[in-house]
Amino acid sequence: MTKPTYDDLTGQPELLPGLVRARAKGKAPAKKAIEFADVDPVAQVLVDLPLAHLDRPFDYAVPSAMADAAVPGARVKVRFAGQDVDAFVVARVASSDHTGRLQPLRRVVSAEPVLAPAIAALSEQVARRYAGSRADVLRLAVPPRHATTEKESSESAPVRRPEGAAEAGLAWSADTHGAGFVEALADGRSPRAVWSAAPGTDWPTRLAHAAAATYASGRGSIICVPDGKDVARVDAALTAVLGTGHHVTLTADSGPAARYRDFLSVSRGVRRIVVGTRAAVFAPVHDLGLLVIWDDGDDLYAEPRAPYPHTREVLLMRAEAEGAAALVGGFARTVEAEYLLTTGWAAEILPTRQALRDGLTVAVTGATDRELERDPMARATRFPALAFDTIRSALADGPVLVQAPRAGYAASLACERCRTPARCSSCTGPLRQASSEQAVACAWCGTVHPDFACTTCGHRGLRAPVRGDARTAEELGRTFPRTVVRSSSGDRVLSRVDAKPAIVVATPGAEPVADGGYAAVILLDTWLVLARLDLRTAEEALRRWMNAAALAAPGGKVVAVGDPAEPTLQALVRWDPGGFARREMEERRSAHLPPASRMATITGSAGALDDALTLLSKPEGAELLGPIEVPAAPGHTAPESPEFRAVLRVPRIHGPALSDSLGELQRLRSARKLDAVRVHVDPPGL
DNA sequence: TTAACTGGAAAA
DNA sequence: TTTCCAGTTAAC
Numbered sequence A: 001m002t003k004p005t006y007d008d009l010t011g012q013p014e015l016l017p018g019l020v021r022a023r024a025k026g027k028a029p030a031k032k033a034i035e036f037a038d039v040d041p042v043a044q045v046l047v048d049l050p051l052a053h054l055d056r057p058f059d060y061a062v063p064s065a066m067a068d069a070a071v072p073g074a075r076v077k078v079r080f081a082g083q084d085v086d087a088f089v090v091a092r093v094a095s096s097d098h099t100g101r102l103q104p105l106r107r108v109v110s111a112e113p114v115l116a117p118a119i120a121a122l123s124e125q126v127a128r129r130y131a132g133s134r135a136d137v138l139r140l141a142v143p144p145r146h147a148t149t150e151k152e153s154s155e156s157a158p159v160r161r162p163e164g165a166a167e168a169g170l171a172w173s174a175d176t177h178g179a180g181f182v183e184a185l186a187d188g189r190s191p192r193a194v195w196s197a198a199p200g201t202d203w204p205t206r207l208a209h210a211a212a213a214t215y216a217s218g219r220g221s222i223i224c225v226p227d228g229k230d231v232a233r234v235d236a237a238l239t240a241v242l243g244t245g246h247h248v249t250l251t252a253d254s255g256p257a258a259r260y261r262d263f264l265s266v267s268r269g270v271r272r273i274v275v276g277t278r279a280a281v282f283a284p285v286h287d288l289g290l291l292v293i294w295d296d297g298d299d300l301y302a303e304p305r306a307p308y309p310h311t312r313e314v315l316l317m318r319a320e321a322e323g324a325a326a327l328v329g330g331f332a333r334t335v336e337a338e339y340l341l342t343t344g345w346a347a348e349i350l351p352t353r354q355a356l357r358d359g360l361t362v363a364v365t366g367a368t369d370r371e372l373e374r375d376p377m378a379r380a381t382r383f384p385a386l387a388f389d390t391i392r393s394a395l396a397d398g399p400v401l402v403q404a405p406r407a408g409y410a411a412s413l414a415c416e417r418c419r420t421p422a423r424c425s426s427c428t429g430p431l432r433q434a435s436s437e438q439a440v441a442c443a444w445c446g447t448v449h450p451d452f453a454c455t456t457c458g459h460r461g462l463r464a465p466v467r468g469d470a471r472t473a474e475e476l477g478r479t480f481p482r483t484v485v486r487s488s489s490g491d492r493v494l495s496r497v498d499a500k501p502a503i504v505v506a507t508p509g510a511e512p513v514a515d516g517g518y519a520a521v522i523l524l525d526t527w528l529v530l531a532r533l534d535l536r537t538a539e540e541a542l543r544r545w546m547n548a549a550a551l552a553a554p555g556g557k558v559v560a561v562g563d564p565a566e567p568t569l570q571a572l573v574r575w576d577p578g579g580f581a582r583r584e585m586e587e588r589r590s591a592h593l594p595p596a597s598r599m600a601t602i603t604g605s606a607g608a609l610d611d612a613l614t615l616l617s618k619p620e621g622a623e624l625l626g627p628i629e630v631p632a633a634p635g636h637t638a639p640e641s642p643e644f645r646a647v648l649r650v651p652r653i654h655g656p657a658l659s660d661s662l663g664e665l666q667r668l669r670s671a672r673k674l675d676a677v678r679v680h681v682d683p684p685g686l
Numbered sequence B: 001t002t003a004a005c006t007g008g009a010a011a012a
Numbered sequence C: 001t002t003t004c005c006a007g008t009t010a011a012c
Helices: A006-010 A117-129 A134-141 A147-151 A165-171 A178-186 A203-216 A228-242 A256-267 A278-282 A311-322 A335-342 A353-357 A369-374 A376-380 A385-394 A469-479 A526-530 A537-549 A567-574 A577-590 A606-615 A652-671
Strands: A042-047 A058-061 A075-080 A083-093 A105-110 A192-196 A220-224 A247-250 A273-276 A288-294 A325-330 A347-351 A361-365 A400-403 A410-415 A431-433 A440-442 A462-467 A485-488 A503-506 A518-523 A552-561 A597-605 A623-629 A643-651 A678-681
Touching: A042 A075, A042 A134, A058 A075, A083 A117, A117 A134, A117 A278, A117 A311, A117 A652, A134 A278, A147 A256, A165 A178, A165 A203, A178 A203, A178 A325, A178 A347, A192 A335, A203 A220, A203 A228, A203 A288, A203 A325, A220 A278, A220 A311, A228 A247, A228 A273, A247 A256, A273 A278, A278 A311, A288 A311, A311 A325, A311 A335, A325 A335, A335 A577, A347 A353, A361 A385, A361 A567, A385 A400, A385 A518, A385 A552, A400 A537, A462 A469, A469 A485, A469 A503, A518 A537, A526 A537, A537 A552, A537 A567, A537 A577, A552 A567, A567 A577, A597 A606, A597 A652, A606 A623, A606 A643, A606 A652, A643 A652, A652 A678
Parallel strands: A192 A325, A192 A347, A220 A273, A220 A288, A247 A273, A288 A325, A361 A552, A400 A503, A400 A518, A485 A503, A518 A552
Antiparallel strands: A042 A058, A042 A083, A075 A083, A075 A105, A410 A431, A410 A462, A431 A440, A597 A643, A597 A678, A623 A643
8 A cells, every 4th residue: 555645645534634735935836745644644733922821732744754753752843833842752553533634744853752641631730720720830841952972972870789678677766667669669669658757867978878769770860958958958869879870959049051961861761760850740851769858848849830730739639640659758847738738748857866855955045025025125135144145165176057038238227216118208118228338228219328217217327127148247256356257148148167176157048958967957037937927837937947957977966046935836846746746737728728629819900800800710619809909019010901810719628620611711721812811720838 | 832712893 | 595704713
């Protein structure tokens, strides 16, 4: 039998319903008939368009010249409504359900199958859960192509040195059920656990051993960590445990060529252990056996681009879909992780009592709220005697970490006499001072205010009720003149300090690791962290404090400056992340807040939001809150057209129904060309 | 970007 | 009733 030609196919609607004749315009003669692939002449493709109602596969005819290159996962160009658009082939099939004529694929960009079937399936699940489009998810999951890099072939992995379960089990023996977890991994099973690590735990090494145990069973792993500093730590630990050549790091800031090269080494199956930041959860690891997320409470895991998926949620979906093991680890515990335990989805891994006893001692010192009420000046004592003495005596043994919750020098300023917050006279922004040498200026518009006068009482002096890390470092330098004071914050983050005595002032999340651990850890201004009015304030505060306290050496001292009666500080003293998460969850349950409920927001202009709410078919048991006007972001003057936001809330069991109706809303809205609204499922911090 | 569809008006 | 055309819509 001869190959079917274009003319043959037009006459065979059941095979390829009426293919469009590719005719040259005007006087040029009709093009020679195109031949189509004899095996699976139809390609199902996902087009890269922002229109929600076009978020489904479309069928195209595969010219025989592209028969071998247009593999599932390949990038192609297709003619879509008269325009050339990028698309991914998701499948090759024998025939199409489409009743109209099929257009031929325009071009195969590359035969490299960059969209693995598992990731195509995951992107569909993620898009559905977050009421977004697959095109948006794929943009997060598949890095941009780098042609030069693609042409170089990936070097193959070295022969692996399989690590026995015994070695990994030993590393994990300090925790109850820890050894059992890694033995199960080495055994080819897929356990799921929430791990609350003991202070001082060398967690990168633990995670490296878990990945090595999984590797020994012939499977790959993905380890997600919050930032590049943590990627580097786990990278070093993996190299120490497995040597080089087995794992790869995936971070956003490594440049397009390196990023694509590393991605290809994973998608080609050359490397099967991945450590990276939030996008790593989409890495197409072959034979995936284990997914790990460390410190899942870090807000860096909340993707800022639509449809705003959270790494932990994607990771849990993927573990379930691919039958892989899951490990949600951290010093602190999120309410969401606790929820996995209450539903029985995951088991708990905890430090043994012995490990906790050997850990550290936490003391809280400072004014109580009652004392502050009587004398607001009591807060001016940032370094109570206990904090002072602890720093002095610990400096004999090694470095001391001082956590200051705000970056900068004078993070906010107020009138020295009447305490009215100092505001900019032109834009009402807060005034700040960047260093002792620099002038007082507005944090929003930058206007310099050399001769400030209080608008309330006319006084000319300023005080700094909130001091940044730079001011703290300066003050400590004066107090301990012969001591090295180092600073780590913002874009000047230190990853490591040695064991020599020094004072290290750091903002939360920027704390360097100390060789052998810190002799003492001081947590300043705890009241400031708790002053935020946010759903996660207490959870976030405890997480920051535990992460800093965990850097202390075995038996190290931790001093928190704050109110000893504060329950969140008490949870730190008892080192009880589980109990704290259980209480938080109970409070959220009674307040109908996540995770017992599922919430979503719809944001847009007044008219767009109005249309959207009319179009929305609310799922069973849904509550609509608002809409209310969205306040302008700090530093920005009110926009010309103000935005409004409505909140939807359903009991958790109706979460999928909520996602589906929001997805349907976006498809209807997009099909009717109504003004766009942003939908955010599980909005962080309500 | 453009082919296919829609509905309304003109022709028969 | 048929044909033509302009504006709309869906998009393989």
